Amino acid sequence: MSTIATVRADYHRVPLPVALADSTHGEMTCFELVTVRISDSDGAEGVGYTYTVGAGGGAIQHMIARDLGPRLIGQAAAKTEALWQQMWWILHYGGRGGQATSAISAVDIALWDLKARKANQPLYVSLGGFDPRVPCYAGGIDLHLPQDELLSQTDRNIDKGFRAIKMKVGRPRLSEDVQRVTAMRAHLGDDFPLMIDANMRWSVDQAIAAARALRECNVAWLEEPTIPDDVHGHARIVRESGVPIAAGENLHSLHEFAQYMRAEAVTYPEPDVTNCGGVTVFMKIAHLAESFNLPVTSHGAHDVTVHLLAAVSNRSYLEAHGFGLDRYLAYPLDIVDGNAIAAERPGHGVEFDWDALAALRV
């Protein structure tokens, strides 16, 4: 069995093509990208990455380069579960989530990519292989857009092949949200799947009131209605709002997802493979959701995540939203009739343009 020979981590600040805004993070002009390249004793390579919306990325790179990488050298590269447990406990004191989990996630993605490449399999097959066609939605970051631009962005997304769309809510007045979502529903027609995302903006009572006010808009789900720390609050929203509830992009362990599911606090778990603990943990969350008779959706990093959802039978929609990372990738996400297609290349098949990224390295 081959062993880990090198672990390289790079930290980049990537300017956004256009500034984005949501109800919690305000205006975002760049995101941080931390890439990991792991080579083994046979000279094979795996690639992983994680990202942030603007802070903490340097710390993530630091942990991979200083705390994790040196301890991984020489170990069996394919033993992803053993390596994951080791990484979790190296950074456990003061860690147990947060940026430590993003660091572990990036390394774990690289290790799974390496393992699938060496098996000459696409990652989705290595992980189970259910169906390479994954229903997909366009995740618009559009809270700041005037209503006419919101609708024209929507038309562009439909032209790109999307058959489901998410929009942001959480404007200063609920009446504005009602007006915008109502306009979107009228624009899209009755049956087009439309999700809404509040980015933790509301109190529990506000979220329930908003969900009720929006009930006629028939949203597929309401995402992150309140802060992720409030499991009981989410359970109340599930019970009282009358709409499905998605949550998970800010949960950083299998255990946090388990707490949500056993408390009936989420109906669409949405892990982010780059901050929940990597492929290893994302797959456990997906299977946990299956055991609770729940679908699993996703957040971020769609180029890797399409493989994870293509591996499981309870997959719901893949979120397609890449912070403009497409500019630095050899292969954009393949979307056909509303489905994202997991590529048949070995591994996750994501190939960075390292020369272009080098200019953004910090």
Added chain:
Amino acid sequence: MSTIATVRADYHRVPLPVALADSTHGEMTCFELVTVRISDSDGAEGVGYTYTVGAGGGAIQHMIARDLGPRLIGQAAAKTEALWQQMWWILHYGGRGGQATSAISAVDIALWDLKARKANQPLYVSLGGFDPRVPCYAGGIDLHLPQDELLSQTDRNIDKGFRAIKMKVGRPRLSEDVQRVTAMRAHLGDDFPLMIDANMRWSVDQAIAAARALRECNVAWLEEPTIPDDVHGHARIVRESGVPIAAGENLHSLHEFAQYMRAEAVTYPEPDVTNCGGVTVFMKIAHLAESFNLPVTSHGAHDVTVHLLAAVSNRSYLEAHGFGLDRYLAYPLDIVDGNAIAAERPGHGVEFDWDALAALRV
């Protein structure tokens, strides 16, 4: 109102006087110390710090220096609540705990030190001022010690003025733990407060079995019986073990403590001011515990924490265990008849030997 002028963060690797070991972290030969010095527009200074048992410290320093510090300059130094909320949200994406919380903790401690110094008050008075004498126990890291050395270390702690002692459990066989705790109980006499700490070693069932096997030893509490992610498991242990349960050194938010308390999963909450979110969050946890009719104990950083427990009426024991940091401090913890005494100097009164620490800077 004075504004923040400079934020300086330094990262040190501090060798331990003797190597330590517990059931989870294995052998530890050094710890990491991250210090923060904040000066305001009047030229006053506050000092904060956090630490790890060996990994992640560089990332913490990085977040303070790059992500938090620059955004704090020019803001009102005394508005600790506003600054805390701002820091939490700067690092929230990918954060929400973990090393981000340690970074925030160190800055928050420095801000509270600065505020108390400018008020010319000891920190414990600024925070409430209940009683400067805080019952204190010696937290031995002694799992690796042969039984005779365990007992002689205990005698040295009693000579230093301690009137309560904690020992580690979690040896490979439960019978070894029973033998060692029984020997300690016999050595100390019936009424001497003796705590035990399993450092997350056990499953829930193992913890309950161990607690029952040790019941005749009359321990004051069993600490961290299993992983901190398992709130329901802790609740079972509280219900079924028959001994008080301490937990919290690995919980990194007010909300995590709230989950434990509302689930009746802990009877001695033990936040660590350097990784729970700083003085701001420690005090909220202490008051939350009061609202649940629970005592509050502590983990780590006893030189600062003695002030926090001296401020509240529901304080239980302060843990005294400093990883040998005493060598770099002007004033060692003052212990009289089993009580640690919060100093009457302004602020928390901790003064580092910066020249000696400079040699350990990474």
